[in-house]
Every structure is written in structure tokens, then in C-alpha cells.
Amino acid sequence: MKRFGNIGWSPIAVLLLFFMVWEGLASLFEIPAWLLPAPTAIFKEAFTNYQLFLPDVGSTVMLAASGLLLGASIGFIIATVLHLVPPLRMALYPFLIISQNVPIIVLAPLLVIWFGFGYLPKLIIITLVCFFPITIALLDGFRNAPRELVHYMKMSGATSFQLFSKVQFPNALPPLFSGLKISATYSVMGAVISEWLGAEKGIGVFMTLSSSAFRTDRVFIAIFIIVILSMLLYSLITLLEKTVIKWAREGDQ
Template sequence: MKWIREKGGAIFLLLFILCCWELIVRLKEVPGWLLPAPTVIFSEAIKAIPTFSTDILSTTQLAILGLTIGSLVGFIIAVSLHMMPKVQKLVYPLLILSQNIPIIVLAPLLIIWFGFGLLPKLIIIGLVCFFPIVVAALDGFKNTAPELKYYMEMAGASKSQLFWKLELPHSLPSLFSGLKISATYSVMGAVISEWLGAKKGIGVYMTLSQSSFRTDRVFVAIFTIMLLSVIVFGLLRLVERIVIKGKLER
């Protein structure tokens, strides 16, 4: 009942939008190649499950692997910059500039440099995912209560002890916020990487559907991407509750 109270409004709004979409398409007799009705998209999704499931699995695996690598790289960078404030002042602006490079422009260069294998795809997803982790982790480290830090320093704690015993535990809420943002980006990054050259995946399915003017299948791919992002986000939120609750109970 609690879940229904919390999510009922959003579900009702979504159903209302879909109903309006369906009515407009039916009443205006919009061609299916231009804008298919939600019922048509749902019907096509059911038909496509046997063949489309392999594409979904491929994209999911790629997104999770890229998210894991990007998150680890982002966390290592954040810890390194936190431990070296002078280096942080030099490197942090460059990290911000790196996010202004359009991935769709950088992707062909990665193909030229690294070929059509797995590596360029993981680099693309990693570039999309690592920055939110870096920003969130650095903010979390800085938000540690100064009085607690002062108390531990008075007790003779070293810099590494301050980090592992105080700063890292206090940064977990911020760190998970960055992880949840990266999780939603990871699926999008996986699809973009598949556009560059892959044998299977949601990105490949979407490209083939576009070229054959199967707009219903394009929407199937879009809704699948959205659903995967929500699932990954929800799983991370569940892990966050377990970890944060465990820390509080200690």
C-alpha cells in the first residue's frame, strides 16, 4: 500500500499520457510510420521478444560492464584528487572540459584508434559514467563534519585513517547519488557505442528499424532503454538503502 501511495501519482500520469497519445493518433488517423499508437508499439514489443531479447541482454551486459569500469575509474580519480589538493586544482578544470566533448564526435576517433572491438565501446560508456562519480565523491569527501575531523586529528589519526574511517563513510550518500546518475547514463552510452559498429544490441536494433521505417520498433527500443535505465537505477537505490542502513546500525 505504501508503494502504491508513493508511486500511484506517477503511474496515473504515465497512463494518462499514453491514453492521450492513443486517442490523438486514432482520432487524427496519424500514419503508423510517422507516429504509431502505444497499443501498436506494445503489440510489436510482444512479437519482437524472441529475437529482441538477445539484443537487450547484449546491451545490458555492455552497460553494466562499462558502468563498473567507469565507476571504479571515477572513484580512483576522486580519491587521488582528494588526497592531493594541489593536483586537484590543476586537473579538475580539465575533467570539466572533457565533458564538453560530444561523445558522438569522439566515437569515430575511438573506432579509428582502437578498432571495432569491445575496448572503444567501454571507453565511451566509461567517459559518460566516470564524471558524476568524481564530482559526487569529491563533494562527499568535503562535506565531512569538520568537528569530527578535528577530533580524530587531535586523537592522532593519520590522513589515510581519516579517509577510511571518517570521510569515506560520510561520503556514501553523495557517492550513491553519483552512481545513480551514472547508471542511467550507462544504458544510453551502451546504445551510442553500438551505433558505431556492433552485431547485436538495442542500438543495432534501433538503427535497422530506422532504416526500414519501422517507427514502432524504434519506439520499442526507446521504451526498452528507458525501462533498463529505471531498473538499474532501482537496483542501485536498493543497494544504497542496504549499505547506508548497515552503516547507521553500526
Template sequence: MNRQVRKGWRPLVVLLFLFIAWEGMVKLAEVPDWLLPPPTKIMTEAIIGWGEFYPDLLSTIMLALLGLLIGSGIGLLTAILLHLLPVVRESVYPLLILSQNVPIIVLAPLLIIWFGFGLLPKLIVITLVCFFPITVAAMDGFRQTSPELKQYMMMAGASTKQLFWKLEFPFALPSLFSGLKISATYSVMGAVISEWLGAKSGIGVYMTFASSSFRTDRVFVAILAIMMVSLLFFGVIVLVERYLVRWQKKGVDHL
């Protein structure tokens, strides 16, 4: 634990050095605040404008969390379906890969035209950026199941359902959580992009108003908030992973 704490200070020291260098160069070069504000001004704005920014932050967190849950569920169900039905996998999987080549920023306006400015198009945007990493990671995890254990359970008379839930799914947990970590960061990005295209509140709306009024300090506050929320989602998934993967390893040892 102490070793992990010592290692954790290293990126903080590098980050502090970058902030000091940023502050010094901006002051020495006399860069206008509207062009590139120093970190001290950004922190001051974050503190002073917290009351105004908090509702937008909360709105984005709730939207990203809901989209992540929906995208994760759809991604996992898709992976299970493609894994258990090889014919469907061979027919659909290439199309899933092609779907990721469509830029979300281009697709989002079409979703607004089709579904309006409500919650649905925003959730669709977040779902589209979240489900694919989970689907790919889960399918890779299913394929990494120990063939020796699989053969042993089949010889013991295990059904396809038992084989999946008692062996293949536990083996896929580490890969599944890897996909969840990626999707967690994508969910915040997707929420902000969807808010740019039409919303009444959220970090995306806050950034739009700040950019149009040349409040660059507020833009940086929004960027820092996006980073912090992404790290928060990532950290929660890491904690859940440590518990479940530890359980998975113990379960495998007892097979």
C-alpha cells in the same frame, strides 16, 4: 510503506492517461503507423518481436553494466586521488571539467579509428560518460565530512589512512550514490551510442535497422527498453544505497 505505495500509483495514473490520449489522438487524426504508431501497436510489436529483440536487449545490458562498473571504479579512484593530493587536484580538476565539453558522438568515431570495432572503444565511450558524475559527487562528499568529528579523530591520533576510511569515506557515501544514480542512466545511453557506431548486436543496432526500414513501432520498443533498463539500474542502486547508508548512519552515531 502503504504511503509509498499510494504515492507510487500517481505517476502510473499520469502515464496511463498520456497513453490513452496518445492512442485517441493518433486514431482520430488517422496518423500513419510509420509516422507515429499508437501505444497498442507498440505493445503488440514488443510482445510479438520479443524473441528477436531479446538478444539485442541482453547485449546492451551486459555492455552497459560492464562499462558502468569500469567507469565507477575509475571515477571513485580519481576522486580519492584528487582528494588526498591537493596539488594534483588543482592541476587536473579543471582539465576534467573541460573533457566533459567534448561531445561523445563526435569522439566516438575517433575511438573506432584508433581501436577498431571491438569491445574496447565501446567501453571507453561508456566510461567517459560514467566516471565524471561519480568523481564530482565523491569529491563533494569528502568535503562534507563533519569538521568536529575530523578534529576529534586527529586528536585521538588517527592516521591519514584511518581518517579517510573510517570517517571521510563513510560520510561521502550519500553523495557517491547520487553520482552512481546519474552514471547508471548515462551508461545505458552510452552503450546505445557506441552500438550506433559499429556493433553486431544491441539495442542501438536494433534501432538502426528499425529506422532504416521505417519500423517506427520497433524504434519505440527500443526506446521503452532503454527506459526500463535505466530504471532497473537506478532501482538496484537505490536498494544498495538504503542498506549502506543506513549502515553509515549507524556507524557515525557510534563514533
């Protein structure tokens, strides 16, 4: 099958078929626009009034990217420390699990009470969403380093730092990028949820205002933007993964 970049034609065909069926049903049953607008109406609104949401898109992108970067950094540090200090891992690992059992939507009001309606509580929400997949993926990558190679390095007199840098960390690169891909998709949704708490602009604000005004077409525009941004971040992480892993393999040769 011919491919469009790295994406086969099949998903594109399915997506087009989905929109065609949606358009047909909306027209056939004369569904009110406030209930379920047709795709053509949504796309027309997006292209006609794009200036209404472009500033919101930029704000959400900056917030999501900042939260992803901070969450990735914290996740990397936590995973590395817990791996290098096993007693600490045994003590703190359960709390990592617990941190993901508290719904963000429940924790969000507390963050507003503690830190106000500014940038900080929003950044904390995205960080909490993003750090966990990276931490768990890295810990699994460190632990699953080839035992034969680890044993060989120890027999050769390698230090703990050499063992970590030459074997365990390179082995953890693929899991690391898997965690980053998950976090990248979570970061956009985390940014939107954080904007619901109270913000001047952002896709979350645009979606809330559109919903209050029964502008369902604009709500769908916001949904499509969230999906597109998530896919773009995912694609950027994938591109970075190929570059870094290729560089790491060349460095080992």
C-alpha cells in the same frame, strides 16, 4: 495515498493517461503508423516479435553494466587520489571538466579509428560518460565532511588513513550513490550510442535497423527498453544504497 512499492500511484496514473491520450489522438487523426504508431500497435509488436530484440537487450545490458562498473571504479580511484593529494587535484581538476565538454558523438569516430569496431571503444565511451558524476560527487562528499569531527579526530592524533576511513569516506557515501544513480542512467544511453558506431547486436543496432526500415513501432520499442533498463539500474543502485548505508550506520554503533 497508498503506494505501490516505493512508487506512488500518481506517476502510474499520469503514464496511463498519457498513453490513453496518445492512443486517442493517433486514432482520431488517423496518423500513419510509420509516422506515429499507436501505443497498442507498439505493445502488440513488442509481445508478438519479442524474439527479434531479446538478444539485443542482453547485449546492451552486459555492455552498460560493464561500462558502469569500470566507470565507477575509475571515478572512485580518481576522486580518492585527488582528495588525498591536493596539489594533484588543483592541477587535474580543470581537465576533468574539459573531458565532459567534448561531445561523445564527436569523440566516437576517433575511438573507432584508434581501436577499431570491437568491444573496447564501446567500453571507453560508457566509461567516459559514467566516471565523471561519481568523481565529482565523491570529491564533494570528501570535502564536506563535518569540520568539527575532522578537527576532533586530528586533535585525537588520528592518522590520515583513520581520518579518511572513519570520517571522510562514510560522509561521502550518500553523494557517492547519488553519482552512481546518475551514471547508471547514463550508462544505458552510452551503450546505445556506442552501438551506433558499429556492432553486430544491441538495442542501438535494433533501433538503427528499425529506423532505416521505417519501422517506427520498433523504434519506440527500443526507446521504451532504454527507459526500462535505465529505471531498473537506478532501482538496483537505490536498493544497494539502502543496504550499504544501513550496514555502515550499524557498524558505527
